[in-house]
Amino acid sequence: MFDETFDVIIVGSGYAGLSAAIEAKQSGCSVLVIDKMRVPGGNSAISGGLIAVANSPLQETEGIVDSPSMLANDMLKAGQGLNHPDLVQTLAEKSKEAFSWLHDYLGVVFSESLVHEGGHSVPRIYSSINCSGSAIVQAMLVKCRELAIPIRLQCALTNIMLDENGRVGGVTVITDYIFPQKNSGTTKSIRALNGVVLASGGFGQDVEFRMANNPKLDSGFETTNHAGTTAETLVSALRVGATPIHLSWIQMVPCTSRDEKGWGVSSMFSLLVGFPHGIMINATTGKRFVNELADRLSRSQQMSAAGCDPMLIVGEEAAKQYPNLAICLKRKAVKRYESIEAMAFDHSINLPALSATIHKYNQSIDKGVDRECGKPFGMHRNFKIAPPYYLVRLRPKIHYCNGGIQINTSAQVLDINKHQPIRGFYAAGEVVGGIHGACRIGGMAICDCIVFGRIAGRNVAKEHQLTAVLQ
Amino acid sequence: MKELLLIDKTVASGNYLILLSIDYQNFAVCGDIAPKIGDNMLPYEASFNCSMYKEVFETTSDLVLITDHNGIITRTNRMASQIFPDESTIGAPFWIILALECSNLNEALELFSTQDPTQAAKQKNYTCESTHSVYAINLVTLGDNDRIRKGFLLILNDITCLVMHRVALEKQVKERALALSRSQKMLQTVFQGVGKGVILVDEDMEVIDSNQKACEIFGIHPQNIIGAHICSLCNDSDKKAIMDMMNNIIENQILSSEVTGLYFDKSCFPAVFTVSVIVVEGDKLWIVIAEDVSEQKCMELQLKNEKIMTEEVNITLRNVLKNIQGEQQILADKLTYKIANDLLPVLKKIRSATSDEARNGYIDFMGELLASLTKGTEAEIDFALHKLSKTEMKICKFILAGFSSKEICATMNLAFDTVQTHRKNIRKKLGLAGSANISLHGYLINRKI
Numbered sequence: 001m002f003d004e005t006f007d008v009i010i011v012g013s014g015y016a017g018l019s020a021a022i023e024a025k026q027s028g029c030s031v032l033v034i035d036k037m038r039v040p041g042g043n044s045a046i047s048g049g050l051i052a053v054a055n056s057p058l059q060e061t062e063g064i065v066d067s068p069s070m071l072a073n074d075m076l077k078a079g080q081g082l083n084h085p086d087l088v089q090t091l092a093e094k095s096k097e098a099f100s101w102l103h104d105y106l107g108v109v110f111s112e113s114l115v116h117e118g119g120h121s122v123p124r125i126y127s128s129i130n131c132s133g134s135a136i137v138q139a140m141l142v143k144c145r146e147l148a149i150p151i152r153l154q155c156a157l158t159n160i161m162l163d164e165n166g167r168v169g170g171v172t173v174i175t176d177y178i179f180p181q182k183n184s185g186t187t188k189s190i191r192a193l194n195g196v197v198l199a200s201g202g203f204g205q206d207v208e209f210r211m212a213n214n215p216k217l218d219s220g221f222e223t224t225n226h227a228g229t230t231a232e233t234l235v236s237a238l239r240v241g242a243t244p245i246h247l248s249w250i251q252m253v254p255c256t257s258r259d260e261k262g263w264g265v266s267s268m269f270s271l272l273v274g275f276p277h278g279i280m281i282n283a284t285t286g287k288r289f290v291n292e293l294a295d296r297l298s299r300s301q302q303m304s305a306a307g308c309d310p311m312l313i314v315g316e317e318a319a320k321q322y323p324n325l326a327i328c329l330k331r332k333a334v335k336r337y338e339s340i341e342a343m344a345f346d347h348s349i350n351l352p353a354l355s356a357t358i359h360k361y362n363q364s365i366d367k368g369v370d371r372e373c374g375k376p377f378g379m380h381r382n383f384k385i386a387p388p389y390y391l392v393r394l395r396p397k398i399h400y401c402n403g404g405i406q407i408n409t410s411a412q413v414l415d416i417n418k419h420q421p422i423r424g425f426y427a428a429g430e431v432v433g434g435i436h437g438a439c440r441i442g443g444m445a446i447c448d449c450i451v452f453g454r455i456a457g458r459n460v461a462k463e464h465q466l467t468a469v470l471q
Numbered sequence: 472m473k474e475l476l477l478i479d480k481t482v483a484s485g486n487y488l489i490l491l492s493i494d495y496q497n498f499a500v501c502g503d504i505a506p507k508i509g510d511n512m513l514p515y516e517a518s519f520n521c522s523m524y525k526e527v528f529e530t531t532s533d534l535v536l537i538t539d540h541n542g543i544i545t546r547t548n549r550m551a552s553q554i555f556p557d558e559s560t561i562g563a564p565f566w567i568i569l570a571l572e573c574s575n576l577n578e579a580l581e582l583f584s585t586q587d588p589t590q591a592a593k594q595k596n597y598t599c600e601s602t603h604s605v606y607a608i609n610l611v612t613l614g615d616n617d618r619i620r621k622g623f624l625l626i627l628n629d630i631t632c633l634v635m636h637r638v639a640l641e642k643q644v645k646e647r648a649l650a651l652s653r654s655q656k657m658l659q660t661v662f663q664g665v666g667k668g669v670i671l672v673d674e675d676m677e678v679i680d681s682n683q684k685a686c687e688i689f690g691i692h693p694q695n696i697i698g699a700h701i702c703s704l705c706n707d708s709d710k711k712a713i714m715d716m717m718n719n720i721i722e723n724q725i726l727s728s729e730v731t732g733l734y735f736d737k738s739c740f741p742a743v744f745t746v747s748v749i750v751v752e753g754d755k756l757w758i759v760i761a762e763d764v765s766e767q768k769c770m771e772l773q774l775k776n777e778k779i780m781t782e783e784v785n786i787t788l789r790n791v792l793k794n795i796q797g798e799q800q801i802l803a804d805k806l807t808y809k810i811a812n813d814l815l816p817v818l819k820k821i822r823s824a825t826s827d828e829a830r831n832g833y834i835d836f837m838g839e840l841l842a843s844l845t846k847g848t849e850a851e852i853d854f855a856l857h858k859l860s861k862t863e864m865k866i867c868k869f870i871l872a873g874f875s876s877k878e879i880c881a882t883m884n885l886a887f888d889t890v891q892t893h894r895k896n897i898r899k900k901l902g903l904a905g906s907a908n909i910s911l912h913g914y915l916i917n918r919k920i
Binding site for chain 2: 046
């Protein structure tokens with residue numbers, strides 16, 4: 001009946017899938033990772049490579065007081081309390097462990113300064129040295145190669161198979177699949193003795209599915225996601241009784257540029273230096289309109305309300321903190337201006353208002369308080385906005401699906417009828433819902449993928465022994 | 472005496488300027504002013520000007536409609552009355568006559584004050600149903616300012632020609648755009664479907680575009696390969712070769728080089744980079760065609776091994792042939808010897824036998840001798856050779872064929888030391904150990920193996 005047999009099958013080769021694969025393999029299981037695309041890594045490989053860590057070594061050196069409970073509070077606050085507190089707590093408690101695993105075990109190199117992303121009460125985000133998630137995915141892939149974990153590309157999940165006891169016992173897949181041609185390839189069934197880990201990511205590119213959940217998000221919206229982020233794997237989980245939650249909470253990210261496709265190179269510029277050290281203005285009024293370090297949801301909402309593509313302006317001293325500035329300028333995603341007049345002229349910004357706004361902001365830095373928009377100062381070095389200026393034309397894009405299928409703190413997928421774990425079925429990463437609630441704050445996705453990916457990997461490896469004991 | 476106002480309005484009506492003369496209470500155009508004002512005498516100059524205005528009013532090719540301050544049409548010029556007959560036009564609001572999308576004066580005025588260029592162009596045109604001519608409508612407020620409106624002047628300028636021209640142009644643009652998108656699609660299909668990785672590299676040696684196959688070969692996400700340095704796709708040891716190739720190549724030249732490709736998980740694979748360069752608007756653009764040649768390399772190795780095997784078989788066959796020839800020679804020699812030494816003397820004795828008994832005896836003996844000719848010809852195999860193992864035997868064959876130890880190592884894929892050990896064991900088994908003056912080759916050449 002089955003074409004092949006493995007102990008564990010992992011669907012998806014991003015952060016969550018690879019973390020689970022490494023853990024399961026090290027627990028002695030034979031592991032197969034499948035991915036429908038031609039290259040491994042999925043969205044993880046094109047992500048920003050930011051990971052939020054509570055109580056990190058760098059926070060200690062910089063004298064920043066933080067704790068897992070502070071992180072959990074920030075998550076719950078931004079998530080508007082929709083987040084499941086047990087999952088939030090697990091994640092917050094294990095963020096440091098996830099970081100050490102990346103840093104010490106996989107040898108991922110991070111930059112030596114912490115990022116303060118919107119919605120976090122303190123700077124607590126590490127950034128990978130090349131400002132991209134590709135470095136982290138690469139380290140994971142190198143480890144998978146060392147551990148001889150096969151990663152089968154162009155292999156798409158079509159069905160999750162239940163055995164006669166209602167336990168997940170395998171999958172049907174299409175091998176030699178050519179995305180997005182549904183009739184390509186050959187169907188095969190693969191047995192999973194221990195179980196299946198679903199780590200197939202979100203559905204940001206699936207216009208029909210996202211519109212079913214939020215009709216406003218039609219095809220007119222751009223997304224930072226790669227083309228393969230579609231909902232069919234999530235749907236196959238629902239077919240075997242997984243519980244869908246928070247599906248309509250689809251996050252728009254405020255840091256993306258209208259001058260680039262997708263995530264591009266300038267998003268990290270905006271995220272790392274633009275929002276922390278610059279101002280976001282409405283070009284028509286020349287004025288600021290939101291705390292640049294508010295959570296992603298509030299910023300994106302305010303930006304949409306502004307009714308035009310807002311501009312992010314930062315001074316040179318801050319801009320140069322971003323290592324890939326030259327690439328941004330080369331691709332014209334970030335523009336440099338010698339004078340405020342040139343900048344205002346080029347983008348039809350109200351010049352007197354802009355001058356006043358910059359002046360006022362610089363004064364606020366001196367005072368240490370931002371009475372205008374409530375941006376937090378003083379946690380780290382603040383840069384004034386002085387010429388030459390660097391400008392990004394922002395446009396929020398669909399970025400992350402907060403919703404997905406429900407898991408418990410052991411990463412077991414919960415059955416919608418019995419509210420009990422579906423045996424042999426685990427999930428981690430963006431395909432999971434309920435961790436971030438209404439709004440995911442920056443640096444939490446990678447953290448989430450690694451924490452629950454590893455939990456899923458370790459637990460699916462134990463599944464066999466568990467079955468033996470139960471029988 | 473009424474004050475006479477001369478209002479200059481620049482109106483986009485072909486190339487001329489229409490000057491309108493208005494007083495505070497009444498208004499009329501040019502020549503009409505004099506009779507309407509009636510009792511009050513107009514200055515001479517004004518009536519002179521009025522007649523000039525009247526001429527312009529009546530002779531202009533534009534349609535001119537004049538309304539009161541409520542927008543009710545009071546007068547039309549000759550051109551206008553051809554399109555808008557007086558009986559149905561005079562006394563009607565202009566927005567109805569001109570079929571504007573509005574229902575009162577304020578809405579109509581709003582239409583003309585809108586800033587949105589796409590809206591404005593659409594709504595400020597009038598298309599005559601009978602002649603199909605298209606007119607651009609210009610609205611001029613009469614009076615010294617907006618608060619004291621005397622009325623409105625509507626000038627309809629025939630833009631049929633322009634509109635037709637634009638339609639033709641639009642059609643042309645559409646066709647060109649379609650052709651362009653078709654050829655772009657074709658180019659894209661070729662780019663994607665070529666079956667090899669195609670990478671475009673700019674003067675910073677950075678990838679600016681690549682097809683899916685290239686991403687697949689290197690395992691790098693399409694978004695990540697853009698901006699990557701071309702050398703980052705290969706082992707460090709190939710950097711120089713690639714840079715040399717790219718720096719030295721000229722247009723219309725194609726260079727290619729075998730390199731060690733680097734997959735995203737840092738595993739290596741044999742690759743071939745084929746490079747060409749074009750100059751686009753003064754900037755160099757390199758086209759690198761990358762190919763994963765793992766399979767070819769694998770096949771090459773297989774072929775090489777097969778060739779070695781065939782050579783070995785050849786050597787063996789050659790030796791077998793040599794042995795058979797040797798055996799034949801020995802057999803022939805033996806026969807000659809036996810014939811000369813045994814058979815011929817017995818024949819002689821038969822011939823010279825004196826008695827039948829003796830002759831019969833010799834004939835019997837002759838029979839035995841003849842029978843023995845076919846016996847005892849088995850090769851005198853050196854039994855020592857039987858002691859040799861299969862590998863040792865193989866090595867002996869190579870030695871016999873004149874191979875050096877080094878060559879044996881290479882063909883049998885053995886270490887030099889291993890071959891040397893085998894040689895030592897062979898000598899021992901053949902009882903040559905200690906007799907350094909006898910070479911293995913010399914010994915074996917005299918043996919049948």
